[in-house]
Amino acid sequence: MGNEQSIFFSRVLTELTLSFHIIYATIGVGIPLMILIAQWLGIKKQDEHYILLARRWTRGFVITVAVGVVTGTAIGLQLSLLWPSFMELAGNVISLPLFMEVFAFFFEAIFLGIYLYTWDRFENQKKHLLLLIPVAVGASASSVFITMVNAFMNAPQGFDLVNGQLVNINPILAMFNPAMPTKVAHVVATAYMTSAFVLASIGAFRLLKGSNHIYHKKALFLTMKIGLIFSIATAIIGDFSGKYLAEYQPEKLAAAEWHFETHEGAPLMLYGVLDDGEVKYALKIPYALSILAHGNPNSEVIGLNEFPEDEVPPFYIHYLFDTMVTIGMWMAALSLLYVLGVWLKWSFIHTRWFRWLIVLGGPLSMLAIELGWWFAEVGRQPWILRGYMKVEDAATTSGQVDLMLVLFAGLYLLLAIGSTYVLTRMFRKNTVEQELADRELEKEGEFR
Amino acid sequence: MTLEFIGISVLWLFLFGYVIVASVDFGAGFFNAYSLFRGNQHILTKIIQRYLSPVWEVTNVFLVFFFVGIIGFFPKTAYYYGTSLLVPASIAIVLLAIRGAYYAFTTYGGLKHKRYTYLYGLTGLVIPASLSIVLTISEGGFVTETASGIELDYWALFTSRLTWSIVVLSLTSVLYISAVFLTWYANKAQDKSATELLRKYALTWSVPLIVTATGIIVELKDHNPEHYSRLMDLWWLFAISFLLFAGTVYLVSKRKSYGMAFGLLTGQFFVAFFAYGISHYPYLLYPYLSIYDSFTNEAMAIALIIAFLGGLGLLLPSLYLLLRLFLFNKDYVQGKKNDHA
Numbered sequence: 001m002g003n004e005q006s007i008f009f010s011r012v013l014t015e016l017t018l019s020f021h022i023i024y025a026t027i028g029v030g031i032p033l034m035i036l037i038a039q040w041l042g043i044k045k046q047d048e049h050y051i052l053l054a055r056r057w058t059r060g061f062v063i064t065v066a067v068g069v070v071t072g073t074a075i076g077l078q079l080s081l082l083w084p085s086f087m088e089l090a091g092n093v094i095s096l097p098l099f100m101e102v103f104a105f106f107f108e109a110i111f112l113g114i115y116l117y118t119w120d121r122f123e124n125q126k127k128h129l130l131l132l133i134p135v136a137v138g139a140s141a142s143s144v145f146i147t148m149v150n151a152f153m154n155a156p157q158g159f160d161l162v163n164g165q166l167v168n169i170n171p172i173l174a175m176f177n178p179a180m181p182t183k184v185a186h187v188v189a190t191a192y193m194t195s196a197f198v199l200a201s202i203g204a205f206r207l208l209k210g211s212n213h214i215y216h217k218k219a220l221f222l223t224m225k226i227g228l229i230f231s232i233a234t235a236i237i238g239d240f241s242g243k244y245l246a247e248y249q250p251e252k253l254a255a256a257e258w259h260f261e262t263h264e265g266a267p268l269m270l271y272g273v274l275d276d277g278e279v280k281y282a283l284k285i286p287y288a289l290s291i292l293a294h295g296n297p298n299s300e301v302i303g304l305n306e307f308p309e310d311e312v313p314p315f316y317i318h319y320l321f322d323t324m325v326t327i328g329m330w331m332a333a334l335s336l337l338y339v340l341g342v343w344l345k346w347s348f349i350h351t352r353w354f355r356w357l358i359v360l361g362g363p364l365s366m367l368a369i370e371l372g373w374w375f376a377e378v379g380r381q382p383w384i385l386r387g388y389m390k391v392e393d394a395a396t397t398s399g400q401v402d403l404m405l406v407l408f409a410g411l412y413l414l415l416a417i418g419s420t421y422v423l424t425r426m427f428r429k430n431t432v433e434q435e436l437a438d439r440e441l442e443k444e445g446e447f448r
Numbered sequence: 449m450t451l452e453f454i455g456i457s458v459l460w461l462f463l464f465g466y467v468i469v470a471s472v473d474f475g476a477g478f479f480n481a482y483s484l485f486r487g488n489q490h491i492l493t494k495i496i497q498r499y500l501s502p503v504w505e506v507t508n509v510f511l512v513f514f515f516v517g518i519i520g521f522f523p524k525t526a527y528y529y530g531t532s533l534l535v536p537a538s539i540a541i542v543l544l545a546i547r548g549a550y551y552a553f554t555t556y557g558g559l560k561h562k563r564y565t566y567l568y569g570l571t572g573l574v575i576p577a578s579l580s581i582v583l584t585i586s587e588g589g590f591v592t593e594t595a596s597g598i599e600l601d602y603w604a605l606f607t608s609r610l611t612w613s614i615v616v617l618s619l620t621s622v623l624y625i626s627a628v629f630l631t632w633y634a635n636k637a638q639d640k641s642a643t644e645l646l647r648k649y650a651l652t653w654s655v656p657l658i659v660t661a662t663g664i665i666v667e668l669k670d671h672n673p674e675h676y677s678r679l680m681d682l683w684w685l686f687a688i689s690f691l692l693f694a695g696t697v698y699l700v701s702k703r704k705s706y707g708m709a710f711g712l713l714t715g716q717f718f719v720a721f722f723a724y725g726i727s728h729y730p731y732l733l734y735p736y737l738s739i740y741d742s743f744t745n746e747a748m749a750i751a752l753i754i755a756f757l758g759g760l761g762l763l764l765p766s767l768y769l770l771l772r773l774f775l776f777n778k779d780y781v782q783g784k785k786n787d788h789a
């Protein structure tokens with residue numbers, strides 16, 4: 001296998017592993033917060049339903065965490081296996097957040113173990129709730145740290161390259177690079193948003209499938225409220241991310257927006273197709289790109305003409321970007337309608353078609369996560385470390401990457417099937433109605 | 449003390465931690481499968497699951513700590529080991545992934561299959577074997593640096609006696625460590641039949657362990673004489689390790705203080721592991737990489753050490769809490785309390 005091929009297969013394998021890990025990782029970051037909120041509400045309102053909600057979410061969560069952990073271990077090792085030269089450089093400059101991430105994992109893993117096995121152990125329920133806080137903090141912290149590493153790849157700083165030697169290394173500066181604030185905030189907000197909508201889809205699905213239990217209605221309303229808050233946050237931070245790009249990675253923004261010439265008062269092109277360098281059938285919103293980029297309709301936006309041809313990312317990222325933004329707007333609107341509908345007693349939010357839209361929301365949000373990452377990563381091409389190292393110079397020289405790709409593809413297929421099967425079985429066998437009834441009996445002492 | 453030395457000590461310590469906790473995990477899986485095969489599974493399953501359930505994720509993080517840490521402290525290892533280990537490490541990852549996921553699916557998800565219990569038990573042996581290959585490679589002689597990059601000579605690796613003796617040592621250690629620990633745990637759970645069974649396993653595996661451990665030293669004499677002579681300089685550490693080993697075996701055979709027996713075992717492995725590590729010094733990959741020429745820059749090293757101290761401050765109390773609530777909690781260990789979500 002030639003080196004061209006090693007590079008190609010290394011890319012495909014990295015894409016595959018990350019795209020798979022991110023599904024479970026996103027759930028892993030967001031769900032602990034949801035459990036925390038539900039359990040807290042349950043204790044505050046003395047409402048069994050919320051407590052049970054927290055408990056059932058926890059059970060599902062352990063399964064997704066397990067897959068998150070094993071795929072995360074895979075990507076952690078794979079980065080060194082597939083991109084040895086990059087990791088050598090990264091090890092020198094950006095290993096601090098990577099190292100801190102491990103402590104976040106430890107923290108999360110330890111307290112998750114404790115939390116999981118101490119339900120009903122404490123007289124005071126609040127003590128048990130306290131144990132969940134480190135889990136949620138650990139999970140979010142690990143996403144913060146890993147995103148710092150990724151931000152560094154987009155806006156490297158904190159070192160100088162003199163004659164191929166790394167000098168003046170400053171780990172703190174490398175961590176707090178210009179891409180960091182928007183990236184970290186956007187990743188964390190979207191993880192919360194997606195987790196909320198995934199849980200909302202489950203609630204809506206159960207309601208559609210005939211259960212009319214108040215438990216599901218409470219779950220749905222709660223998760224839609226949380227989803228609304230974080231989808232608004234996502235859109236706002238997303239706007240800041242666009243401004244970051246305009247400032248520090250103009251080629252990514254320009255390729256995403258099919259903005260070929262630098263000029264002022266740039267319009268935004270939504271969708272459309274590219275025909276010989278001409279944008280056709282696009283929805284053109286005048287001045288909108290200038291607003292997105294700099295917050296000023298007349299500002300100048302840098303176009304692709306300023307970059308050498310071999311440093312321009314592929315144009316298909318336009319679709320990734322547009323679809324992500326569309327999903328973001330759509331979910332914010334959908335959850336707003338639902339929350340307003342509950343308050344103002346609109347009846348259409350209880351119709352079947354509306355519930356189906358909510359069911360669709362979970363997978364759509366997850367899709368937006370994938371699209372967002374593909375956009376961010378492919379938009380960095382051809383660089384692995386923007387401005388310093390190209391992807392083709394970083395890949396392994398080993399000839400067996402194609403075999404490994406097959407091996408891992410099989411693994412992920414197995415994990416995907418296994419986790420889906422276990423999760424559906426777990427909740428099918430033990431319905432909410434059943435469990436609530438059991439608990440009542442248990443309280444009255446008739447059980448067992 | 450140099451920064452390099454602090455770095456490698458920290459990593460070696462966590463690797464040691466992984467060896468102990470993961471051995472208990474791997475061995476438990478194997479004993480569980482073996483007892484299913486022998487038809488006395490009911491004796492062990494509960495004990496094993498009660499211990500493993502709250503801790504399996506923590507075990508995994510020890511491993512992650514090691515490989516993330518080594519890239520932080522010794523970035524060049526990413527290049528040398530990363531290139532040469534693609535295949536063996538990938539296989540180990542896949543096995544670890546299947547094992548971890550399967551454990552979670554069965555324990556938390558209620559999925560059960562006899563066939564998988566055997567598979568699970570087997571991965572408990574195959575994973576340590578495949579991970580131990582890294583130690584073999586580090587002895588040198590299997591990796592060569594050419595103009596086109598780093599090459600691992602699989603043929604030499606798989607036909608080397610050293611490889612196989614390290615593999616066998618990893619297996620005997622896993623089974624021995626696990627059996628001694630679980631004897632102690634079963635005894636705490638006041639489960640007589642499990643204690644007896646595990647005690648028998650512990651004694652059975654003590655002999656192969658000491659034989660294979662001695663065998664490695666002989667093998668090294670041929671393979672890497674330089675390393676062998678440094679090992680010999682440290683003969684007194686191995687002697688201490690042997691005394692500790694004898695102590696464990698004595699206590700277990702007399703059915704006395706199993707907790708102490710496990711303590712001595714930890715001591716035995718600690719001393720031997722560090723003696724081995726010291727004799728390996730200064731090489732990370734003989735003769736290409738030493739801890740000095742692969743070390744990170746000073747700014748990063750200091751940042752990592754500070755982060756490490758901060759992290760440890762967080763970690764130790766949490767680990768203590770975990771142990772107190774599960775390992776040292778009578779009601780939990782004896783199965784009177786479960787409280788699973």
Ligand code: HDD
Nearest residue numbers: 183186187190235238239241242325328368369372373376
């Ligand atoms: C639920 C998922 C989701 C949704 C609805 C959105 N995003 Fe997003 N977006 C992500 C999930 C995401 C992400 C997966 O979190 C990314 C990938 C890498 C990153 O930093 O965040 C991302 C990246 C990303 C970037 C690139 C940042 C970079 O490369 O440094 C920009 C400019 C935006 N987003 C902007 C938006 C805007 C204006 C949205 C309007 C609502 C939006 N995103 C919705």
Ligand code: HEM
Nearest residue numbers: 024025028029065068069072073075076105139143508509
């Ligand atoms: C190249 C990128 C990544 C690497 C190398 C990586 C590495 C890892 C590793 C090694 C683990 C297992 C830890 C353990 O043993 O407990 C893990 C799990 C996890 N990762 Fe990733 N990760 C990456 C991307 C991400 C991203 C982008 C996020 C968040 C948005 C994330 C969030 C998590 C979380 C929360 C866990 C804990 C398991 C869970 O709760 O599901 N990771 N990751």
Ligand code: HEM
Nearest residue numbers: 011014015018019022083146149150373374377378384391
């Ligand atoms: C978890 C969320 C992430 C996802 C879904 C993701 C997705 C992707 C995708 C799709 C590519 C392929 C780009 C291409 O080949 O055109 C890629 C490349 C890459 N990403 Fe990310 N990425 C994530 C986070 C990270 C992080 C946090 C790191 C670093 C620590 C990272 C390191 C890399 C590397 C080394 C490559 C290979 C070089 C390249 O092809 O650009 N990624 N990623």
